[in-house]
Structures are given as C-alpha cells and as structure tokens.
Amino acid sequence: MQRSLSFEIFRYAAIFTFLALSLIPTIWMISMAFKPIAEWQASGADLTWWPENPTLDNFRFIFGESGSDLIVALERTAGRPILASLLAATFGTLIAMVAGTSAAYGLSRFGAGGNLPLALIQLRIFPPMAVMIPVMIMWAFLGLIDTWYGLALIYGIVTMPFSFWLMKTFFDDMPREIEDAALVEGCSRWRVFLKITLPMMRPALASSALFVFILNWSDYLIALLLTTRDWVTIPVYMASLSSSMTGQLYGAKAALGLIAAVPPVIMGIAIQKQLVRGLTFGALKE
C-alpha cells in the first residue's frame, strides 16, 4: 500500500527512537565488558559511554589469567560454569528433542498420546518454583544435585512441551504421500519414520533444537536450586563476581554476560522465522 512521505518519516523516527532506548542495556554491557577497572565505577562527569582505554583484561580475568591489574584473583574461573551451561543445555535439548519429536510423531500420525498435549501445556504454565521442593528431594535421592546430567534431565523435561508442539506442527504440515509410497514398497512403519520422515525433517529438527537450546541456556532459577558448587551454570556463577572485599566486579560480569548473551542472540536471529511458531506452541506459523 502506498504511504505518504510524512508517514515514512514518522515510521523511521518512531522505530529509531524505540531502538535507541532498547539498545541502551546491550550497548552498556558491551562497553562495560571492554572497560578497564578505572572506568567501571566512574560516575557523574567521569562516566564514559564508550571505554576510553579499551582492554580485554575483563575476559582474561574471568578465565583466571593473572597479570591483569585487578585486585584479587578469582577463587574459581568462568571456564567450568561455561562448560556446565553447555553440557546441561545441550543434553537437555537432546532429551527434549528425542522425547518430544517421537511423541509428536506418534500423535500426528497415529493419534496416540491421550492427554499428553494438554498435560504438556499445563507443564509449561506451572511456575517451576511450584514443583521444586519435590524435585529437590528427588534429585537429592537420585544423587543428581550439583551434576550437569541432573540439570540436563530437568531441562529436558521442562522444555519438552516446546519440542513436542513445534515438531507436531511440522509433522502435521508434512505431506504423507512420500511416507505412504514407502509403506507400499514394503518398508515397516519404524523404518519409514527413521529413514524417510526424520531425514526429511532435518531443517525443522534443527530449528526446533536451537529454539529449545536457547530456552535451556537461559535458565537461572532451576540451576540456582539444583547446583551448589561444582556445576553451577553461568548465570548462577555470575553472582560470585562480587564480594564485600572487591565490591561489584562490573567489568567481569559484563564480559561473562556478553559471552552468555552472544550464542542465543545469534541462534535466535538464525531461526527467527520459526520463533513465532515455537513461542505460540505452533498456533501461528509465519
């Protein structure tokens, strides 16, 4: 539709105003991550929006490299928490994808699953905080507290509703003719699923897995309750980047925050076409 020039001007003005405000926190984090310690706490006239002496010291510091001019060395470096986040999110995604995809196929093709779809939506609606007492007791009993696989297991369950609904809409959309042809050829149902359907669904599987990974990677509360020391994840570990002795280690926090923020932003932009489908449980496909 043809729009007037004044509308076009208004459009750009409005979008850029919104973006200017919305990008402040991100810009601040990026800038802080490269600031030397002298600029961390500067305020008033000394406050700098962009580092005057950009440095990589903050990144060196969180990985335990000495020689930077920061006051104290860290008791524990960021390497282990990053590994914990990666392992828990990756294997959690694997669990969610395997269980969710197969259940979605079972429902989409054979109508199996009974009340599963509704149960999965309700699982998503419940605040995780409201089932954490029994989960903490169960995890302690099973020896899963403070392990990456214990975290991966609960992540897998919590994000399974998303993989299930996403894959279900993809299976519903997939034409059945190809599967039917293979069945006529004499393939068993299992073989059709494994050798024909799943390979055809590769792009859908990839974008669903990325979506689920972002959700797992973003968790804070569950890791806060189920990990204590060895396998704390990045967001939980970030709290330890401050103490009564050192105060807030702003630069170090921003550096680690940046490391934590980059993967989901890249993945999210890569799958932006599927985001709507995932977020609305497949109710809307773009």
Add this chain to the structure above:
Amino acid sequence: MTDMTTNDMGATASPQDAAVPGGSEEKRLGLWLTLPAQLLVIFIALFPILMQVYISLTDWSPLDGIPWYRAYELWIGLLNYADLANDPRFWSAMWRTCIVMAICVPVQFLLGLGLAILFVDDFPGRRVLYSTILVPMMVVPAVAGYMFFMLFQSGGPVNDILSFFAGRPVTIAWLSDPDLALFATIVSDIWQWTPLMFLILLAGMVSVPQDQQMAAVLLGASWWRRFRTIVLPRMKTIIIIAVAIRVIENFKVFDNFYIMTGGGPGVATETISIYIYKVTQQELIWGYVAAIALAILIVLSVVSALAIKKLRSA
C-alpha cells in the same frame, strides 16, 4: 494412560486387528513413540505432586534430621493451609505479582502493537531493523538482570541520561527506594519482552488478508476505521495467545527481579516466585512451601484448563 494400555492389550490380543495391514503395528508404534514423553511427564508431574500433597500436611523441614518419607511424624494436618490464608507476606507477594502483570502486559502489548503496525508493510531496512528489535528477548534474562542492576546504580547511565535532560546531576538511588525499585524491575521486564509481543502480533497482522482492506480503501475508509473493523477483529485469537503467554510468564517472573533487587528493599519487589524461593532457601520450612506451591498449582490448573477449553471452542 490407562485407556492407552487397554488399547494396546486389546490390539495384541485380538487376531482381527492383526489381519488389518498395519493396524496393530501402527497402534503399538504410536504407544512406543509417546512412551518416553508420558514417562517424563509422570516423573515430573504426578509423583512430585503426590509427594507435595503429603509434605504439605506436615511441618517437615530438611533440617529436622528425618527423611521426607517419615515426615508423618510431624503431621499437622491442614494447619499449613490455614497459615497460608493468614500470611500477609504471601498475599502481598501475590498482589505485587498481579500489579507487575497489570502494568507490564498492557505496556508490552501497546508498544508491540504499535511497532507491528509500523512493520506490517515493506520499507527499506525492514529486515535489519526487525532483527535488531528482537535482540532483547534473546538475551538471557538473568544476564539482563545483571545489566539493569548496573544501569540503575545511582552513578549509572540511567541517571546520566536524566542528568543530561535535567541539566543538573541526578543521583536517584533507584534500587534502594521501594517504589522506584519496583519501577526499575518493571522497566527491565518491559524491555525484555516487548519484542515478543511485537513478533507475535506482527505475524498475526501480516496474515490478515489484503483484499478486504483494499476494498475498504477504495470505499474511502480511513486507516483507523480499516484497522479497527477489519484488522483487529481478525487478530483476536492471536492477541489472546500473545497476552496469555505474557500473563503466564509474568506470573512466574523471577530471574531479573531477583538479580536486580533480591526482592528488596524489604519486600518491595518480592513476587510470588521470589517469595517461595526465599521461604525454600532461607527459612527452610518445606512443609509450608509445599502448601503454597500446591495452592498455586491447583488455582493455575483450574484456570488454565478453563482457558484452554474456551480457546479451543472459540
């Protein structure tokens, strides 16, 4: 679950089913495929909820030195639920969560809708600007919490911007004033989740067919009239879904609030999730926590079941 098992047993037992090519095989495969998901749901829902009911009827705490299954030694019946009804901190956390929701959701909706209107047709730079707008919702919420904690320090950038416009140094202690702290946490939530509203509403708006709108243009209908009578009514379902998603997520809100303020100063930003977390971790009366959690679960399941039913029939 139960009728599924009977289905399967019926299928294996009767030879007629096997005579239909693929019939029994399909049933069994369907069962096997859904089994892992069913087991995981039972593992995380059924068993914990039964456990929760049991613990909520006792005064058990992990510090008591007895395992949870012997919690019956501390049986107190429905006393926890009576306490809950008279717990001012619980009700104020509930009320605060509702206020947060009542502010965040409409603001996110209006901002998202406004942006969606600007993005509905093509213009130079649309793709790049669209992706840039989405960035906040992909930042890990806990990291966003740490970022906003820095932004709202009294010597931080928010005050710096305000100083610039005020023409004199502004040093507001955002996070140590009860009202301002709540405001700051709400701002962080709006910042993070407006893009989600935008994303969903735009997808809904784009899918409204163009022909009717074109006809209305030819008839000389104003933009507002077309928007109100053609576009909005067709977006009804998607608006309900977008708002419902944010209401649900807002009810659970924890990460950025807890990181920015720890629920404080005092209990000024204590939402329901933060309240439960604090009772769990600091006061350690798990019998009581189980009662709170269960009460919330019951209310939510009833409300959500009704909502889903209504949405399906609509």
